Amino acid sequence: MAPVGHDATTLAFYAKEATDYAVASERSEPSTSLTRFMHDLKAGARVLDLGCGTGRDTLFMRDAGFDVTPVDGSAEMVQELQKRGGPKGHVMLYENLDWEASFDGVWANASLLHVPRGAIVGILSRVHRALTPEGLFFASFKAGTKEARDRFDRYFNYPARTELDEWIAESADWAGYEIEETKGGGYDGEPTDWLYLRARKGINGRFGAPRAVG
Numbered sequence: 555m556a557p558v559g560h561d562a563t564t565l566a567f568y569a570k571e572a573t574d575y576a577v578a579s580e581r582s583e584p585s586t587s588l589t590r591f592m593h594d595l596k597a598g599a600r601v602l603d604l605g606c607g608t609g610r611d612t613l614f615m616r617d618a619g620f621d622v623t624p625v626d627g628s629a630e631m632v633q634e635l636q637k638r639g640g641p642k643g644h645v646m647l648y649e650n651l652d653w654e655a656s657f658d659g660v661w662a663n664a665s666l667l668h669v670p671r672g673a674i675v676g677i678l679s680r681v682h683r684a685l686t687p688e689g690l691f692f693a694s695f696k697a698g699t700k701e702a703r704d705r706f707d708r709y710f711n712y713p714a715r716t717e718l719d720e721w722i723a724e725s726a727d728w729a730g731y732e733i734e735e736t737k738g739g740g741y742d743g744e745p746t747d748w749l750y751l752r753a754r755k756g757i758n759g760r761f762g763a764p765r766a767v768g
Contacts, residue, residue: 557673559649560627561709564668568607572630576608576638584614587750591661591692592618599658602684604651605665606643609635615661616641623657626665648677653684660685662693664740671701671711678725688729688756697735697747704744718749729754 568575584592588611595601599620603612606624608631615622624643626632632643648669660681669677681691698712713721715733722731731753740746 557649557670557676559669559673559677560647561668561670563703564708565627567706567708568628569630572608572628572634575631576634579608579610584611585663587663587692587694588614588661591659591690591752592620594690595620595659600656600686601659601661602653602657604648604660604662604681605668606635607631607665609638609640609643611661611663612640612643613638620659625651648680649673651677651680651684655684655686657684657689658686659690660692662691664694666693667695667710667712668708669711670709674711675721675724678721682726682728682755685755688754691751691753691755693751695749695751696740697749713749715749718751722751722753726755729756 592615597619601615601620601622603615603622603624606612606626609624612622612624612635622641624632624635624641625646626643627645627647629645632645635643648666662681666674666677685691695713695718696710697714699714701709701711703709715735718733722728731751734750736748736750738746738748
């Protein structure tokens with residue numbers, strides 16, 4: 555049996571806080587990372603918003619003309635997306651992701667950071683399989699050295715940069731990838747060190763040979 559790719563306590567938090575989370579996550583403009591991601595896709599590209607939450611980024615991408623499929627493990631989060639007029643969402647746990655060569659891009663912003671460490675390589679492999687040849691992948695992780703819970707009792711895998719290197723290398727034969735280290739915040743209001751992962755599938759990935767760069 556494959557390792558469980560979700561944390562029940564974390565899912566329960568998002569079920570309880572979905573409405574408040576929707577209000578807190580609203581913003582007037584897309585993030586720099588999302589803008590770059592959309593710029594690197596062809597017009598009308600098919601995008602999987604993996605861990606879509608209440609749909610802020612789904613709506614940005616849809617309004618920019620992309621064909622977006624939103625997925626989240628929390629039914630309550632998906633309901634908030636529908637209240638905001640978003641496209642049909644799918645309630646699905648990451649370990650059940652079973653698309654193959656279906657998306658030109660997978661956007662996983664602040665979502666895979668909740669996947670238990672024992673399951674993350676398998677989930678990344680599923681993401682690779684879901685991408686079309688030369689498909690683009692983005693994921694963000696809170697940096698650290700070991701798994702832990704925050705003050706809301708949410709689980710985080712907290713990888714060091716070297717660990718994220720290992721996870722992406724073990725998951726599949728990516729054409730190339732890059733990892734950006736940056737500082738920011740989160741729902742808990744705490745200063746946060748972030749790791750932004752951008753990867754390309756296929757032999758013609760824009761990042762060249764598999765490597766991590768600053």
